[in-house]
Amino acid sequence: MSARIPPATPPFDPEVAATIDRVMRGQPPLHLFATMARDPRLARKFFAGGLLDKGHLTVRQREIVIDRTTALCGAEYEWGVHIAGFAQKAELTAEQVRSTVHGTAEDACWSDEDRLLVRLCDALHKDCDVDDDLWKALRATFSENAIVELLMLAGFYRTVSYLTNALRIPLESYGARFPK
Template structure:
């Protein structure tokens, strides 16, 4: 697949290059990052909103929301990057990764908290809202700051899915692909 907008040529603009290098930790830049590097302002805005830092969520909670959101949006590119790079650190099993892409909250592989997060992603994806009953359940498990972060995280990765899907971003080499149902 050919990307609809070509990546920026290297070397990248000195205003964004250090940020990409810091995120990539010596590895070649992801296609998405190289494409965003075409416009330093947009790249800086993107990286400023990333939410991959230590916040109010555990790595597992964060990655579960990212994997489910990107799977619901059919962004195989972003789902594959996160499934490959972060699933192990997040403690997500192969069965759970499979469920993020083709299963649901009722799959037996999930804990009660995991089910809440999947239901949150599903509700946001389906109606851009959270029903009151689900909100009450979430509020019993998460601080208000964590709830804000969950909403922002799901929204940010929906934006990432828009980018990767609409740009026809070529899949990265060596990353996971969507499982078959």
């Protein structure tokens, strides 16, 4: 698959380059990041929306939401980058990784807290809303700020999925692939 809009080529805008270098820690930029670098304003907006910093969620909670959201959107590019980069750190098992793509919240591989996160992603993807029962369960487990972060995270990665899918961003060579 070839990209619908080609990525920028270095040198990038200095501010954008510094942000990409900070995120990539000396590695070459992701295809998505190089594409965003075409327009410094859009790149700044994109990177300002990122939630990979230390916030109200654990790495595991964050990655379950990112992986499930991108899988539901069919965004193999972003799902694969996150599985390759964070699945081990998030302590996701092979069964859990597979479940983010082909499973449900009821799969035996998930803890009760994990199930809430998968249910949240499924509800947001299907209805762009959270029903009262799920909200009550979330409130019993997560702080208000954590719930806001979960909503922002799912929304941001839905946007990332739109970008990677619609722009036909080529898969990264090291990215994981959706399980069969």
